[in-house]
Amino acid sequence: AQKITQTQPGMFVQEKEAVTLDCTYDTSDPSYGLFWYKQPSSGEMIFLIYQGSYDQQNATEGRYSLNFQKARKSANLVISASQLGDSAMYFCAMREKTGFQKLVFGTGTRLLVSP
Amino acid sequence: DVKVTQSSRYLVKRTGEKVFLECVQDMDHENMFWYRQDPGLGLRLIYFSYDVKMKEKGDIPEGYSVSREKKERFSLILESASTNQTSMYLCASSPSRSGVFQETQYFGPGTRLLVL
Numbered sequence: 001a002q003k004i005t006q007t008q009p010g011m012f013v014q015e016k017e018a019v020t021l022d023c024t025y026d027t028s029d030p031s032y033g034l035f036w037y038k039q040p041s042s043g044e045m046i047f048l049i050y051q052g053s054y055d056q057q058n059a060t061e062g063r064y065s066l067n068f069q070k071a072r073k074s075a076n077l078v079i080s081a082s083q084l085g086d087s088a089m090y091f092c093a094m095r096e097k098t099g100f101q102k103l104v105f106g107t108g109t110r111l112l113v114s115p
Numbered sequence: 116d117v118k119v120t121q122s123s124r125y126l127v128k129r130t131g132e133k134v135f136l137e138c139v140q141d142m143d144h145e146n147m148f149w150y151r152q153d154p155g156l157g158l159r160l161i162y163f164s165y166d167v168k169m170k171e172k173g174d175i176p177e178g179y180s181v182s183r184e185k186k187e188r189f190s191l192i193l194e195s196a197s198t199n200q201t202s203m204y205l206c207a208s209s210p211s212r213s214g215v216f217q218e219t220q221y222f223g224p225g226t227r228l229l230v231l
Contacts (some may be wrong), residue, residue, distance in 0.1 A: 009155075033216045043124075043225035045158075045205065049182045074221070091157060095216065101146050101165070101209055103156040103220060 003027065004092050006107035013082045020067070020078040021109045023092030026104050031097040034075040036066065039089040039108075048090075051075055082113045118142070119223035121206050127229045134193040136226050145211050147189035148220060149173075149181060153201040164189055170182030196230045203227050 003023045013019040024036065038049040051066045052088045059066040067076040078084055089110050093103040122137035138147065140169075146165050150158040160173030162181040170181050178200060182190045189208075195198055204227075207220040 004157075006157075031216070037221060037222075043203065043205075043227075045207070045220075045222035047219040047221075050219065052216060093158075097169040097216070101218070101220075102148075102160060102162075102163065103158075105150075105153055 003104045004094055004107050006092055006106035007012055007055045008109045009107075010108055013079075013086060013111065013113055014079055015113055015115050018078060018080045019111065021079070021090050021092075021111065023076055023091075023106060024072070024074045025094050026073065027094065027098040034066070034068070035093040035095070035103065036075075036077045036095065037091045038086075039091065041088070045091070049077070061098070079111075084113050084115065085112060086111070087113045090093055118177075119206055119208055120220050121204075121226050124224060125227050125229075128196050129231055130197060132193075132196050132230075134196045134226050134228065134230075135157075136193075136204055136228070138158070138189045138191070138192040138223055139187055140189075140208040140210075140221070141187065142208070142210070142221075143209035144221075145186075145187065146209040147178075147183065147219075148191065148207040148209075149191045150205045150207065152205055152225070155157040158205065163189065187226065196228075198230050201228060201230045 032053045037045045049061045066077045070075045089108045092106040134161040149161040164183045179184045180192045206223040206224045209220045
């Protein structure tokens with residue numbers, strides 16, 4: 001079974017609008033962490049935001065926020081006020097405590113921001 | 116700033132060649148990782164290392180080997196390249212073996228390998 005599922009291969013959004021990128025996960029481990037990364041066309045993965053399984057509040061980092069719904073096992077990334085530079089691939093990833101320092105990645109969502 | 120560098124951005128090799136992909140990090144990180152990235156499959160872990168001369172298999176180690184002789188350098192080796200190893204290869208590092216849970220991995224720019 002997929003540990004991380006990103007069901008949106010591609011998303012379109014207009015500049016200045018908000019967009020939500022979906023991520024669901026599967027784990028039986030009570031301790032885990034969820035990460036979102038951005039990969040521009042240059043190829044380098046850029047860390048955006050982190051949410052721990054015991055965190056009481058949803059994580060936020062500037063224009064990025066994480067809509068964490070533990071019971072539904074979802075960790076959706078919300079980008080507010082989209083910019084042209086947000087056009088990229090976005091990956092959701094999970095670290096389980098039992099998995100040492102390994103990350104398991106989803107298949108990614110390509111976001112295109114139009115003027 | 117953490118810097119992870121990879122020896123080549125683009126590489127073209129022939130089937131059967133031995134291929135070395137080099138990765139260097141400059142922040143004294145203990146952990147290093149090699150992933151391959153394919154469209155529709157995301158990133159898949161090939162091998163990782165948590166110390167010099169130590170290595171652990173990831174999810175898809177077949178056809179690959181690794182070497183970590185120095186802490187800052189982690190090499191991925193394709194003993195006999197095949198066309199199905201055409202892919203984007205990403206190296207990453209993270210600070211500590213038993214680090215805090217929210218410790219991110221830092222990635223290099225990737226190497227696009229084409230095997231003909």
